[in-house]
Amino acid sequence: CFSFGIGEGASSALISGVAKQGGGHAQFITGQDRMQPKVMQSLRFALQPAVVDISVKWNVPKGVSVTPLSPPIRMLFQGQRALLYAQITGESSGDTEGSVTVKYSLAEQPVENQLSFSLKPAEDTG
Structure with missing residues (x-):
């Protein structure tokens, strides 16, 4: 609409x-x-074909939790962009890596993108 x-x-x-x-x-x-x-x-x-069936899955170590801060994205059209915000809290005793996977359909074809990230704070170089 x-x-x-x-x-x-x-x-x-x-x-x-x-x-x-x-x-x-x-x-x-x-x-x-x-x-x-x-x-x-x-x-x-x-x-034009739209990006639909958008889902976001967070993979974080035990002891770490993710709280999405952005509303769910239902559809995107060409030229539009979306930002996802989430708050990551807690501590992990071992793993220092996490990832987020975004799955969606474009022109009736399934697409999956994954981004890995470090949970270890960057060292201060200043």
């Missing part, structure tokens, strides 16, 4: 909420903005 807020009085919470619940994109047209470029961008999003 692609939603458009037209004018200065458009409710950003309502327009963004409708787009989010519909798995689409919100556009706002205010002031001297022209409507045509905004509609064309939404049309381009609708006509």
Whole structure:
């Protein structure tokens, strides 16, 4: 669902909420903005494959926990980006490595990306 807020009085919470619940994109047209470029961008999003079925899995040692701080990402269109934030707490008696795996579908093909990271604080070089 692609939603458009037209004018200065458009409710950003309502327009963004409708787009989010519909798995689409919100556009706002205010002031001297022209409507045509905004509609064309939404049309381009609708006509291209989207990244869907996004899942994030954290692999951390025993004694370490991960609390996601970002809301789940449901869909991404070409040209969009998403940031994932999480808080990692606790201590590990052995392993100092962790990883996060992001799985998704693009053009009905499964894709998996994994990023490994160190849980050991970097040494102060200053």
